[in-house]
Each structure stands twice: as structure tokens, then as C-alpha cells.
Amino acid sequence: MHNHDIDAVIESLLFAAGDEGLSISQLSAVLDISMQEAEITINRLKESYADQKNRGIHIVELAGAFQLATKREMTPYIKKLVESPVTSTLSQAALETLAIVAYRQPITRMTIEEIRGVKTDRPLHTLVSKGLIKEAGRAEGAGRAILYGTTHEFLDYFGLNDLSQLPALTEDIDGAEGEEETDLFFKSLQSSLGADQPADHE
Amino acid sequence: MHNHDIDAVIESLLFAAGDEGLSISQLSAVLDISMQEAEITINRLKESYADQKNRGIHIVELAGAFQLATKREMTPYIKKLVESPVTSTLSQAALETLAIVAYRQPITRMTIEEIRGVKTDRPLHTLVSKGLIKEAGRAEGAGRAILYGTTHEFLDYFGLNDLSQLPALTEDIDGAEGEEETDLFFKSLQSSLGADQPADHE
């Protein structure tokens, strides 16, 4: 399996893992090396990222998981990026969050984060402050978490009369695959097979 | 502002921007350099990432924005760890429709249907709901029919930087592609319908 430089493989894995990070045991499983070896390697890499002056990201360890993050001294530049006039539209994070709230309301922050796979409190905050979404009740159960929904302004802004005018998604927002045209034949085949078969195999 | 290595700064910016990507103008604004300089720098970095064997990520240019992505040869490792995308791939009908829109935009549904020879409202609907095409104005004349065009997301989805990167249309190609399943299906159908028809038409 190791036709590739182990440093490169680990970098790509850390990158893909994102906020969730990678544990030593995951690394050892994917790389097919011992836990000890995985630990030595990741720590060597960690030092190397930190030392290289031409690198803007480094490896941090949080709660036993390693993840990539921008180096602290880069913060002023990132701040400048956010402030630059070119970026005056809603961020990708905010747009994603808004889409999820619009289609799945009422919805809690936790569910949104499950769908997006990343922390989402700030984008939610942005959207609330722009008046596009609002608190729309509380979830049942222990935490009584805030439920979010879109506002009247949201409809106004997008020129909709009501939520039913949102374009239908072909894909379920949970990530389950929607009905695809090519599948219709098989769907109808399945349905002709009787209801005791699970109709969807998504 | 430039106390830091410009390569490091760009890496951190790219990392922060994620799949939202960074444009040349954003780079030039944040780094306080000319557009030309920004372009030269990012392209130099792009090459350097590609060349370094110990790097698992590289810089790609999608829809006019630069972003970080894992190198292709890393895919097998990442697949052991990360879910494959939930997005179902586009159906043949949707791809055909999209091809027509991409090459002939702006274009009305009627013209698309003339070319395809079949009703095309469903594929159009799918494409709009995936954000791959959008209403791009109205046709002159009585009906003022909707004109469709491709979106930013279309470029990103197909890994294109701009529309000029679309593969050239060719008139004459002889190639069997993707016909096998069809053949298998109809062959068995034909043979089950009776032997008076030539079962193979290959």
C-alpha cells in the first residue's frame, strides 16, 4: 500500500478529516502500521509543519485527534480576507446553513452540524443577525434546544410567496439519495414486487 | 504587513477559504500586491505543491477560484476513512440536457426538447434544483419563454475553470459507450419475445 510518501498520505487524510480530526488508531488502521509507529510519524510531521516558515497551516492535537489548522500568526491575514470588499456576500458556510434551515425547518443547530459536518454556530448567528432566520420554538426533550426557521424577510428577499415555492430538492437534505430518473424503472420493478420489500435501498 | 512568508500566508488563506475558493482579486487585496503578482505567485505555488512528493494536497483552479484539494493518487487512502459523496451522479437525461444548455446557452426549454426529441421538464427541474443551471433571462417574442444558462456551481461541479474549458463538440464519433446494460436488457427481452427476430444486432 505504501507506494506513496507517508507524509503526503497523512497530509491528505488530515485534510479530508477536517474538524473531526484523526486519532492515532485511525491513522494506524488506514496506513497499516502499528499504533506506536503512527504516533511517532504524526509527531514528527507535527514538528516539521511547525518549523517550516513557508507553511501557513500546522497540525494541532485536540481531544486525542489530530487536525490541520491555520497557524496563529496568520490570523491578521485571514481577518483581512473576511474584511476585504470582495467578500461582501454571504459566505459559503452561511449559504449552506441557510439552505439547510430553509428546507428542513424547524431544525436544531446540532442537526445542521451533523449535515454540514462542521461547527455552525457562527453562520447561524450571522443569519439571525441579518434577519434571514429566527428562533422558531424549542425542541422536545432534555436540552430543549433552539429550533431555527426562516423569516418573513427570507421570503421577501428571495421573492417567494411562501415556502412551498422553494425549488424542490432532488436530493434529500439528510444526504439520502433522491429519486433519480434512471432509477424509475427499478423503483417500479421493486414496487411491483410487493410492499414487503424495502422500497428504497438508499 | 509582510513579516511572513508569502507562501505560508497563501496556504493559510486557501485553507481557511476551503471549497469557497480564493480569487486572484481577493489574493491581491489581502496580500496588498498587484493582480499580476498575485497570479504569478499562486501559479508558482500551484506548481510547487504538485511537484512535492511529500505533499498530499495541491491547488486546483475551479470556477475562477483557487482552492486546496487532495491529490488524486491519495484517493484510495482517503476512501478508507471518509464517506464517498452522497450526491448521486447525474442521470443521462440530466447530462444531455446540461450539455445542450452549456454549449447553447442561453436556451429555451423548447429548443432543448427539439434537439433531444423528448420532453425535458424533469431533467431541467433536477438541474435547477442542484444549482447547476439557472434562469438567464427571457426570450424575445410572444411567450417570453425562460432562457436557461449554467451557473458558477456548474463549473465547480465539473472541475472547470470557465466555459472555454468545455470539451469541443465533435460531429463524428463512432464509439460504443454505456450501451452494454441496454443491450443486455433488450437482448434478453427480445429473446423472451420470440425467436423470429435476430437476437443480436451487434
Add this chain to the structure above:
Amino acid sequence: MEYSVKVDAFEGPLDLLLHLIQGLEIDIYDIPMAEISEQYMLYIRAMKVLELNLASEYLVMASTLLAIKSRMLLPKHEESWDHDDAPFEEEDPRDELVERLIEYRKYKHAAVELKEKEQERGSFYTKAPVDLSQFETQKQDSLEELQIDLHDLLGAFNKLMRRKKLKKPMSTKISRQEVSIDKRMEEILTDLRKLNGPKLFHEMFPITEKPHMVISFLAVLELMKRNEITIRQEHNFSDILVEAFEGVNLVAQP
């Protein structure tokens, strides 16, 4: 959910015609109308047998084909009234059809290339943007300045869907077992013989995975054709029953 079963496998009459032209190794610029019409009608019939909801476009094309065919059979007596001897370009009744086919084929091929690009793009991994809202300035842009529309929303969502998520558990990949039609036929037959009685049609499809279902379906068709099994239905909408014929025939005997 609405059930508008598409005439599957083909993207319309033009697609079907291209398939036939390719299969019959016909020159697209010189289509033998009799042959192509006959083949076309065969497919239409097959789709009807399958009770696929045949889109009206297919029938329109069928009549177009027949019309062209009969126009080509008409005796050519143009010469008789070709008064001046100007080189008179006789119009081929097939011209318009050929033009449409070639135009459609261009985009069909472009679609194939797009599919490749889709897959290529799908093979690399990107990451979500870091949440940067902590750096946002106090002065919030007003909604009007945002300049986003629904398409941006849908585009962002599509992008999100493309992004890969980290698996919670390390999953062990179930390697997909390829089943051959022969093997599936044998399974079905052994099963039915052991039972010595009828089985419900849907029981032919124990695994609801597309490839397996197709193979099972084809296996049932083939077994019917070989008279190894019989299929009956007591009345409309009742269960379809599958039963093995008594006999000693073995499937797939070399």
C-alpha cells in the same frame, strides 16, 4: 411519489435510433429506411409488452419513419417535369432526420465527456471553509447588498452534498459479489424444486440491490424461455406465482 415510468434505457426516439444505427452498423448518411423502421417498431413493441409508459414522442417518430419510408418508395418522376435542365438538387426525404440525429449525437457525446469530468472531479476531496464569522465586522451588510439569489442557495447546497464526510466507524467494505445469470438461474431452480410448489414472484429478488435484481429478473426470463419454470397469476393484481416444471432438465448443462 408519482410513477411516471420513463421508457427507460433510451433517452427518447433519437437515442433509440442512434442505438439501432450503431448496432446495425448503418451509415448515418444513408439510412436504409425499411430496415430501421422494422427494428424501431420491434423495440416499440417490446416496450409495450413490458408495459412501459411509452412517451408519445416514440409514436410520433414511428409515424415519421413510416412516412419517410413511403416517400422513398414513391417513383421518382421528377425528370419528366424538370422543365429547364438546371441541376436540380433532389431533396432526400431523410435529410431532416439525419440532421436531427447528428445534432443530437453531438450533445449525447458531450454528455459522455461531462460524465467523465463529473467523475474526475468527484475523485478529489475538498474541505469546508473555516468558520470565519468571528472576524466579521460589526457593520453588517444590509440584505440588499448581499446580491444572492436562490441559485446561490441551491449551488451552495449542492456543493455541501459533494463534500465528503468522515465516517464515524471504520467500515469494512462489503465486497460486492458478482452473480452470473447462470448461477442465479441455478439458484432459483434448485430453490423452486426443493419447495415443490409455487413461490411468490417477489421472492425471486431476495437482495434489493440493483445489479442483483437485474440478474434475477433476467434469470427468471431465461428460465421461462427454457420452459424450466412457469409463471401464473390467478387474476389481475393477484400475486404472481413462480413454479418449477416437473422434470429432470438441468440448467446450464454443458
